[in-house]
Amino acid sequence: MIERIRVALLTALLIVSLAVPALAQKPVKIGVLTPLSPPGDAAAGQFIVRGAKMGAEEVNARGGVLGGRKIELVIEDDSGTPEKGAAGFRKLATQDQAVAVVGQFHSSVMTAVQVLAEQFKVPVFSTQASARQITEKHLNFTFRTHVIDPDRCVMWTRWAKERGFKRVALITENTDYGVGLVDETKKAFASMYPGAELKTVIFDRAVVDLTPQLLEIKNWKPDALFNGGIGTPTYLIAKQAWDVGLTPAVPTLISYDAPSRPEYWKNLGEKGNYASFIVYYHPTMRLTGRGEAFRKKYMAEFKEDPIYGALNGYAQVVLLADALNAAKSDNTDALLKALLAGKFEGWNGTISFTHGEGPYWQQWSPPMLVIQYAKPEMPFADAKIIYPAELKTGDWVAAPKP
């Protein structure tokens, strides 16, 4: 009998001793829910995944988190649609048991998944979704390390005012992002630029022929055109505006950093010239030690300058690793506390999340710059910063008169 008890105890001991290292080695999963197929901006999603993977590799190379556990990324495609995003988030939160989800790009998707984040108590990070309402709802599990649309619209209104463009047309898509741009730009024009006229045109995101909309805008004789497309519509607007003779005679400002990607010139050729666009990163910017190391590694690996989405995807993963270590647990409540209490080294500054007013809730914003391509095939790194004045590296260039 005693012999049997001894065998049973030894067996139990053996099982426990084998299980403890196995538990210690159990990876901590972080979800990357991002657009990797149309109709989402799949190029943006790919860059975010690239950055997130490099972040996980870096954390794992220095020993992982929580005393040796590896970070494992679980990548899900949201296709830029709320329904696929919601399904992806559910899978990440329940089946994969991700401790947090990064990579959100489309505002419509982020708006849908942040409700689930609250329900499953899993922090979700907006990597490039900028609609005001995302952080304005003051949800506990929603974080953002990207600009917000009110700031974007204030910036392009200031830019138009500084350039003396009194008639501005904004063409954008019928998404949360597009509708938000229209609302915020109207507010900004009304408060900051009285006397100036703003014409807004919203089109269905699936539409490919924008000729009537652009002819209407051309006939209105604007001084400047704001391109509020995301992904394919950005290129369709740029191409077709040039075809109907609207641009480059009418200066254009693209609402986000799509032109910084290598595909820009391939898709537009000379039709992309003279476009100005809003960016959050420029290769001439001074970065943190972490950001600089990432940039070097990225350039060595991909033979090109990193894109903002990659920098932000990377920063969110390493930030989460820091927060997990601070929390000393992968429990999401503990992680939430650590995220709110900590200061984290990002790619270009220290990131912290506070409970600010309005949309500045658990929100950290990178800088915003306007840069311009002044010749066809111009490398992103050579494009000059034309706004704001204190960061200018060159002057805005008007297209020659036809």
Add this chain to the structure above:
Amino acid sequence: MDALLLSQYVLSGLVIGVIYSLMALGITFIYSIMKMINWSMGEFYMIGSYVQYAVIVNLVGPRHWYLAVPLAMGAVFVLGLIIQRFLLRPMFVGGVERRDEYATVMTIALMVLFRNLAIVLGGPNQYAPPDYARPVTLGTLPISGNRFVALIGTLVLLGLFYLVIKKTWIGRALRGAAQNRVGIQTAGIDVLRLDMLAFGVGVALAAAAGALLAPDFLVYPENGAISTFKGFEIIVIGGLGSILGSVVGGVLLGVIEALGSVFISAAYKDLYGFLLLIVLLVFRPTGLFGERERSV
């Protein structure tokens, strides 16, 4: 109302309507012969645009883009023959009881398959072949050279299609099959071969539209969605099974969208075609040139 803008909108609507009629013609042609709706037409449009891009970039170069169009059509024609032979023919010879349901399920499955294959093989990003021509002014309308080329290409293809259908033996056989599948077999014609040919030609027309519009509307896995949408709108307006109806329906849709854009707002351009469609369905359910089905 600004007369210049009105004329520009109408011309723009006419141009795009004629080009979209190529899609509608493909759908209606397949329906006429095989009595089935091909829900994956947009994906053949998409494949046409990918082949066009690949041939221009890797084979013939941007200056010889016009060589790529027949190659794109040819490649999709062959693909259509294969699909018809192995996936759709069982509708007629395999004892399938519910042919309509079979065709619907099969072509929707093909739609999903091709979209995902495009993502796997070509990546999710968009591509653009170099422009076919410099922008031109058509009357009062400044349009891209690509769209002008697409218009001319469409008119040529519509003309060729008309000649083949009206003036050749095979065209007569196809018309016969459209009228009576059983009757044509009593005249010794292999209707299953005609099915293959019709499917191949129908999807090649969609591929031509995709190839011609590739520089303007870009090349990406979902680029065929809107043209399929328009194609179906056109055949309902023009009348399912009517070749003339697809061309007239295309032009009418383009003009209605243009007029709606002028008098209401360009932002709702795609709504106006549906309003026309609803009105037509109420007062003339068979479409402008469609005929009521007769049975004995």
